[in-house]
Amino acid sequence: MKRIAIFASGSGSNAEKIAGYLTDHPDIEVTLILSNNPKAGIIDRARRGFGSDQKLHVPVLVFDRKTFYESDRIVQLLQKQEIDLIVLAGFMWLIPEALVKAFPQKMINIHPALLPKYGGKGMYGHFVHEAVVEAGELKSGITIHYVNEQYDEGNILFQASCALEPSDTPEDVARKVQVLEHRYYPEIVEKVLLNHEITNHE
Ligand SMILES: Nc1nc2c(c(=O)[nH]1)N[C@@H](CN(C=O)c1ccc(C(=O)N[C@@H](CCC(=O)O)C(=O)O)cc1)CN2
Numbered sequence: 745m746k747r748i749a750i751f752a753s754g755s756g757s758n759a760e761k762i763a764g765y766l767t768d769h770p771d772i773e774v775t776l777i778l779s780n781n782p783k784a785g786i787i788d789r790a791r792r793g794f795g796s797d798q799k800l801h802v803p804v805l806v807f808d809r810k811t812f813y814e815s816d817r818i819v820q821l822l823q824k825q826e827i828d829l830i831v832l833a834g835f836m837w838l839i840p841e842a843l844v845k846a847f848p849q850k851m852i853n854i855h856p857a858l859l860p861k862y863g864g865k866g867m868y869g870h871f872v873h874e875a876v877v878e879a880g881e882l883k884s885g886i887t888i889h890y891v892n893e894q895y896d897e898g899n900i901l902f903q904a905s906c907a908l909e910p911s912d913t914p915e916d917v918a919r920k921v922q923v924l925e926h927r928y929y930p931e932i933v934e935k936v937l938l939n940h941e942i943t944n945h946e
């Protein structure tokens with residue numbers, strides 16, 4: 745059984761889609777959800793349960809900055825739980841080097857733009873879509889990549905794009921990008937764990 749830990753800071757719609765997609769999967773389970781935000785929406789989603797019958801209940805761990813950056817508690821916990829893949833799904837802090845090195849090529853992230861453009865520090869959530877609109881881009885999309893020590897610079901696994909209209913607002917872009925996220929992230933997580941081939945949908 746392959747075991748996944750999901751990190752999320754906010755609403756958790758991607759985490760929920762992944763957990764729902766993998767409910768009753770014969771070879772993969774979502775073992776733990778972790779968040780740096782005690783008010784994150786993912787906490788309520790986990791409390792309600794995942795899957796069509798909301799019967800999948802996944803433990804949630806909330807941690808603070810001191811624990812995350814000044815202790816090895818999170819690394820120790822993930823190693824003890826024999827996590828095979830760490831999935832960042834709207835996690836908003838920099839993963840420290842110790843955690844990156846403890847899980848080499850075993851940590852992926854989804855970014856709501858076509859990297860390498862519109863990535864790096866400060867590029868998260870609506871800031872990304874505002875920059876895309878400001879630049880007059882006529883397409884955006886998603887990038888799923890391995891995580892290294894820097895923001896958004898890990899090897900790219902998958903990209904999918906969507907067309908934009910000149911009249912699109914950042915909110916319109918966010919909606920179009922979220923459709924791609926929910927469509928592809930669960931499948932890419934599964935393919936990474938099962939070593940299945942991944943092809944782009946640009
Ligand atoms: N070591 C890594 N850590 C993280 C990565 C990564 O690629 N390597 N990806 C991010 C996710 N992300 C974009 O996909 C991202 C998230 C947040 C930020 C950012 O600028 N954060 C702010 C703090 C925001 C907050 O406290 O709410 C900041 O660092 O000032 C950039 C990119 C997850 N971690």
Ligand SMILES: NCC(=O)N[C@@H]1O[C@H](COP(=O)([O-])[O-])[C@@H](O)[C@H]1O
Nearest residue numbers: 754755756757758834855856868869
């Ligand atoms: N740079 C990181 C970043 O901006 N990540 C983005 O945060 C959102 C989380 O939504 P969710 O909480 O509903 O899954 C997603 O759009 C994800 O791509």
